[in-house]
Amino acid sequence: MSGFIGDWQALVVLVLAGFLPNEIWRMLGLWLGGGIDEGSELLIWVRAVATAILAGVIAQILVLPPGALAGVPWPLRIGSVAIGLLVFLMTRRSILIGVVAGEAVLIAGQWWLG
Structure with a gap:
């Protein structure tokens, strides 16, 4: 499985540094903007x-x-x-x-x- 995915540490860094910080702001925007026309x-x-x-x-x-x-x-x-x-x-x-x-x-x- 690691041959297919590659270096799993790089995937963890990608999720922690790239995905999660952006996703927090997206969810906050969705929550705050839910009532805007x-x-x-x-x-x-x-x-x-x-x-x-x-x-x-x-x-x-x-x-x-x-x-x-x-x-x-x-x-x-x-x-x-x-x-x-x-x-x-x-x-x-x-x-x-x-x-x-x-x-x-x-x-x-x-x-x-x-």
Whole structure:
């Protein structure tokens, strides 16, 4: 089993240092935000900020790709973002579906190119 999972100490550190500190804040936000109206000005602003941050991260990764993504050809990166945007607009602005579609195009294109 340890061959499949790898070094179990690294998994423990990942859970303790990466997952739990973030999960505490997520649960606190869920508890505190449970009574907020979804159409309120506050949540509209939060949604707009989250979308802007996501767009900024995508733009940065597109222009200055990190790691293995630097080996992906520029037209494939642009094409995957364009398809993700098109799917986003076609699915009544579903960020999740748009991002998944863009990732699928990127992965399939890189696999096809070999």
